[in-house]
Amino acid sequence: MKDSLAAPASRSPGAALKSRAAHRWKGWRRDKLLYLMILPGFLYFVAFKYLPMGGLIIAFKDYQPFLGLGGSPWVGLKHFERLFAEPTFLMLLRNTIVLFLMDVLLVFPLPILFALLLNEARARRFRNAVQTLLYLPHFMSWVIIVSICYVFLSVDGGVVNEALASVGLPRIDFLTSPEWLRFMYIGQIIWKELGWSTIIFIAAISAVDPQLYEAADMDGASRLRKMWHVTLPAIRPVIITLLILKIGHTLDLGFEHMYLLLNSINREVAEIFDTYIYTAGLKNGQLSYSTTIGLFKGLVGLALVMLANRLAKKMGEDGVY
Amino acid sequence: METKRMKQAGLTLLGCALLLSACSGNGAGGQAEGKGSAGANAGAAGTGGAAEPAEPVSITWLNVLHTASPPTGTVVKKIEEATNTKLSFSWIPDASKEERINTSLASGSLADIVTLTILDNSSVRSALKSGMFWEVGPYLDEFPNLKGISADTRKSASIEGKLYGVPLQKALARNGVIIRKDWLDKLGLPLPKTTDELLQAAKAFTEQDPDGNGMDDTTGFTDRSDLVYGAFKTLGSYFGTPNVWKVENGKATPEFETEGYLNTMNYMKQLYDGGYINQDFAVTAKTDQQQKLAQGKAGIYVGALFDSKNLLNMAKGVQDGMELAMVNDITAPGQPRALWSANNGIGGLLAFPRSEVKDEAELKRVLKFVDDLMSEDIYALTTYGIEGVHYSVDADKAATITNQDLWQQEVQPLAGSRPKDYDYAIHDADKLKQEADRLIAENADYAVLNPFYSLESQTWSTQGSELQKIITDATYKFILGKIDEAQFKAEVEKWRKSGGQSIIEEYEAAYKQAGH
Numbered sequence: 001m002k003d004s005l006a007a008p009a010s011r012s013p014g015a016a017l018k019s020r021a022a023h024r025w026k027g028w029r030r031d032k033l034l035y036l037m038i039l040p041g042f043l044y045f046v047a048f049k050y051l052p053m054g055g056l057i058i059a060f061k062d063y064q065p066f067l068g069l070g071g072s073p074w075v076g077l078k079h080f081e082r083l084f085a086e087p088t089f090l091m092l093l094r095n096t097i098v099l100f101l102m103d104v105l106l107v108f109p110l111p112i113l114f115a116l117l118l119n120e121a122r123a124r125r126f127r128n129a130v131q132t133l134l135y136l137p138h139f140m141s142w143v144i145i146v147s148i149c150y151v152f153l154s155v156d157g158g159v160v161n162e163a164l165a166s167v168g169l170p171r172i173d174f175l176t177s178p179e180w181l182r183f184m185y186i187g188q189i190i191w192k193e194l195g196w197s198t199i200i201f202i203a204a205i206s207a208v209d210p211q212l213y214e215a216a217d218m219d220g221a222s223r224l225r226k227m228w229h230v231t232l233p234a235i236r237p238v239i240i241t242l243l244i245l246k247i248g249h250t251l252d253l254g255f256e257h258m259y260l261l262l263n264s265i266n267r268e269v270a271e272i273f274d275t276y277i278y279t280a281g282l283k284n285g286q287l288s289y290s291t292t293i294g295l296f297k298g299l300v301g302l303a304l305v306m307l308a309n310r311l312a313k314k315m316g317e318d319g320v321y
Numbered sequence: 322m323e324t325k326r327m328k329q330a331g332l333t334l335l336g337c338a339l340l341l342s343a344c345s346g347n348g349a350g351g352q353a354e355g356k357g358s359a360g361a362n363a364g365a366a367g368t369g370g371a372a373e374p375a376e377p378v379s380i381t382w383l384n385v386l387h388t389a390s391p392p393t394g395t396v397v398k399k400i401e402e403a404t405n406t407k408l409s410f411s412w413i414p415d416a417s418k419e420e421r422i423n424t425s426l427a428s429g430s431l432a433d434i435v436t437l438t439i440l441d442n443s444s445v446r447s448a449l450k451s452g453m454f455w456e457v458g459p460y461l462d463e464f465p466n467l468k469g470i471s472a473d474t475r476k477s478a479s480i481e482g483k484l485y486g487v488p489l490q491k492a493l494a495r496n497g498v499i500i501r502k503d504w505l506d507k508l509g510l511p512l513p514k515t516t517d518e519l520l521q522a523a524k525a526f527t528e529q530d531p532d533g534n535g536m537d538d539t540t541g542f543t544d545r546s547d548l549v550y551g552a553f554k555t556l557g558s559y560f561g562t563p564n565v566w567k568v569e570n571g572k573a574t575p576e577f578e579t580e581g582y583l584n585t586m587n588y589m590k591q592l593y594d595g596g597y598i599n600q601d602f603a604v605t606a607k608t609d610q611q612q613k614l615a616q617g618k619a620g621i622y623v624g625a626l627f628d629s630k631n632l633l634n635m636a637k638g639v640q641d642g643m644e645l646a647m648v649n650d651i652t653a654p655g656q657p658r659a660l661w662s663a664n665n666g667i668g669g670l671l672a673f674p675r676s677e678v679k680d681e682a683e684l685k686r687v688l689k690f691v692d693d694l695m696s697e698d699i700y701a702l703t704t705y706g707i708e709g710v711h712y713s714v715d716a717d718k719a720a721t722i723t724n725q726d727l728w729q730q731e732v733q734p735l736a737g738s739r740p741k742d743y744d745y746a747i748h749d750a751d752k753l754k755q756e757a758d759r760l761i762a763e764n765a766d767y768a769v770l771n772p773f774y775s776l777e778s779q780t781w782s783t784q785g786s787e788l789q790k791i792i793t794d795a796t797y798k799f800i801l802g803k804i805d806e807a808q809f810k811a812e813v814e815k816w817r818k819s820g821g822q823s824i825i826e827e828y829e830a831a832y833k834q835a836g837h
Contacts, residue, residue, distance in 0.1 A: 263797075265798060280787060283419040
């Protein structure tokens with residue numbers, strides 16, 4: 001693009017600029033309706049995503065509500081220093097990363113596997129029924145899901161513990177054991193989101209060119225072979241895109257779910273950035289400090305997305321941008 | 322009907338204004354928006370001054386709601402008539418009060434009256450100290466009911482000697498033990514008077530099938546995940562634990578470094594290990610805790626004594642044979658009778674922001690309203706409702722709720738807004754409630770106060786509740802047997818290192834400065 005514009009050496013640089021501007025203006029005029037259609041979305045992003053970012057400056061101030069944004073004193077990196085110096089920081093980072101890794105390793109592959117299985121199911125009706133049943137839990141709120149688990153897993157008369165006791169096994173205090181917290185957390189995510197995340201992969205699989213399967217059939221490929229050599233490579237870009245997006249949310253595990261599971265006994269493994277921001281920031285009124293944590297979270301997320309995107313491009317995929 | 326619609330429209334508008342102010346993001350913008358509705362009130366109150374204006378005065382109130390839904394209908398209207406006001410409430414659910422109050426303070430979306438129940442919260446404290454609210458100390462004596470607020474109460478509710486609102490007066494110490502009398506009788510046990518007897522009763526309730534159904538399905542205690550308002554702190558008082566702080570010769574000791582605290586933890590551990598307490602108490606919510614008693618799964622409840630009436634009501638139709646007894650004088654061996662006082666009897670402040678209540682005349686009008694709220698008539702309205710509709714009353718001024726459902730809907734939500742909730746002529750006809758009131762009044766003589774309640778520690782107000790988590794977590798872990806005494810002490814040491822030491826020093830300095 002640049003080369004082609006600069007190519008006619010006879011023109012002076014000024015003329016080239018001028019013609020480029022004219023060209024652009026012409027483009028604007030020609031596509032004015034399209035631009036008009038973008039406008040609402042553009043305004044939305046400016047108003048709700050970019051303007052509020054201005055508030056991030058309170059991470060560098062000692063924000064006092066009644067002094068206002070302008071009146072609060074600047075404190076430089078004080079809050080960042082506090083964040084990195086506090087012993088809770090390492091705990092938060094560790095808990096968040098462990099949960100994220102479990103999320104990527106245990107939760108992420110499941111919908112892919114499941115979509116592949118469903119795709120192999122012959123009876124259309126069966127397939128649809130299973131799919132619908134599986135994505136129903138997605139529409140339940142975390143409060144409901146955690147409450148159901150609470151009722152099931154309670155030591156005092158919970159079904160699971162009653163069953164364990166009836167066959168002579170010791171009762172397990174799932175709710176107040178740090179050891180069980182992570183599995184409970186991951187298990188609940190799987191139960192709630194498995195069906196829903198499957199949808200995208202099923203859509204991707206159904207877009208695979210049938211001719212590829214036919215060709216594989218001609219070569220005498222078995223079902224497993226077709227899955228491995230046709231389906232999976234075909235949906236690879238989708239998998240990678242979703243993985244990159246997921247990595248962007250590394251430190252963003254979701255406040256509500258964990259807050260409901262958190263208690264005094266499992267805090268050492270359950271406290272994550274999101275819950276800490278709520279208790280330290282909103283409940284305790286340390287607005288600047290919690291903004292600092294939020295900013296840190298966002299920056300780490302951004303860095304990870306860029307890294308993952310670069311890796312994806314290195315591996316010959318498209319990436320997300 | 323018409324007025325109701327008007328009110329709804331008004332509330333919607335107010336909601337929009339709040340929303341707008343919340344969206345505008347910074348303090349200054351928020352304040353301008355918030356004033357929209359209150360500005361009109363300012364005019365009305367201003368012209369009237371302290372004298373009763375003919376027109377009802379509009380008063381907005383950012384209030385805390387302790388029930389599931391706000392009050393509906395008639396009672397609020399009666400209050401408006403009696404006080405010649407037009408009230409509009411913004412309700413904040415009790416469960417989310419910290420974040421809601423903090424965001425309201427931060428965005429300046431306040432009302433003429435703001436109920437502040439968490440005075441040790443750092444942002445509430447700094448808002449009060451910043452002069453965001455009127456200092457009412459000098460005005461109280463101008464009003465007949467407000468005048469009656471004792472000097473002690475005023476002092477406890479003050480911050481650095483200044484009173485930034487009308488204190489909500491609560492009974493000094495209202496906790497005790499509620500126990501199944503019928504179970505005790507069945508097993509031939511006396512009403513427990515010592516911690517040992519209480520333990521024996523809990524053991525018997527667990528092991529000797531007090532409900533006689535032949536199944537091992539009962540426990541002694543039912544407790545919840547709350548070390549303060551649950552059983553722990555009250556049991557702690559029996560073992561001689563100070564209330565948050567102990568101060569001796571100018572030296573401050575936090576409660577969890579005392580012998581009493583350790584004994585209490587060991588006692589709770591004994592209960593837990595023996596199975597004499599619901600094994601999930603560390604994650605049990607208050608309603609579940611109460612249900613356990615009401616459904617006959619447990620026989621001992623430690624909490625506010627006036628809960629007994631409510632517990633018996635909950636048990637109707639489920640455990641009809643239930644008889645409850647209340648005990649307020651349990652002691653541990655060698656310990657004097659004592660009971661901690663929740664916030665030294667201060668339930669919070671009704672504060673009046675300068676941004677909404679513009680001048681002295683307006684302040685006096687709002688204070689007059691609060692003064693009216695404390696009158697016998699309004700107390701009856703906010704406690705029992707409207708005579709003949711919600712309750713009936715006999716010659717002795719003993720009131721009986723006649724329409725429980727309507728009362729729960731229209732009256733109960735207002736109960737938390739009463740500036741004072743005891744010492745009125747009208748009283749509950751319910752024997753259990755009367756007994757509870759009598760025991761609570763008796764408790765006042767043995768109340769243990771927090772010596773530092775009205776003092777200031779910078780570290781405590783900014784990091785206190787974060788630090789407290791270290792202790793709370795360690796206490797639960799000790800009771801559940803996940804850590805031992807040495808590890809508990811190590812956690813306390815961690816508390817000291819992370820800021821506890823500064824808290825102690827700051828309080829000691831403030832204590833000295835206050836003239837001790």
